[in-house]
Amino acid sequence: MKFLLKLFVLALLLQSFQCEDNNSNPITLEQLNFKKQEIIDYIAGFECNNSENCNTIALGVKPCGGPVEYLTFPSSVNLNELEAMIESYNQLNLEYNIQTNAVSDCAVVLPPQTVECDNGGCEIVVN
Template sequence: MKKFFINIPLLALCTTLTVVSCNTSKNLNTNLPKDISERPADEDSQKYEQAQLDKIKASIESEALKEKCTDASEWTFAPMGAKACGGPQQYVAYPKKIETTLLPRIEDYTQKVKTFNEKYNITSDCMMLIPPTSIKCIAGKAMLIMAEQ
């Protein structure tokens, strides 16, 4: 009977130590580097940087397209992107009321494309893109009108 009373505190002590030791392993050190499985495989590659540029471009285009075009005089356009030989990759139409927020993003994107082109020695078709002459609202969307249209 005496051994039985000695085993109970010993069992309680072992149980307490087990619970405490399991609980302390949950403390995470936030200063540790990210797990390699969470990092994109090609973070420093041309493909990764192109994907980042594509995201920025899509974001700019979607912001410009949020507004319905009802009056073409309330819209304008700007060159966007950069060809390796020089000149813009495209023109984008956007409402004048968001010009102060959108234009710096377009310029930032264009500069990033220029840097990308230089870094990876990108070549392009070197065809000059003619700027649009005006904007028309067709079915609620702003359409860029070129000289030949």
């Protein structure tokens, strides 16, 4: 009888130390879209002078791995701040993929080969 009581107490203790359930606050597509728009709006606050001032950065996390897309930005952007925003978005995107058991086409998205400055903003040139 003492063994069963000890086993019961042990089970209760182990249950109290269980890991927190990550699905208690599921991430929504609206949250992802809002964070992405914040990044786009941040970049839009800076202008480029010429195409040499334009750069690209990977955004998003495909369930198979690799970025979802690339954004362009002028070199006048605070790169540390932009990278922190991207990292935060990518972490949220990864958690969303896990929570929703997301799948993707697993196609590799390559960085754009050519970006140019057009009317003060950097844009991808599609060949």
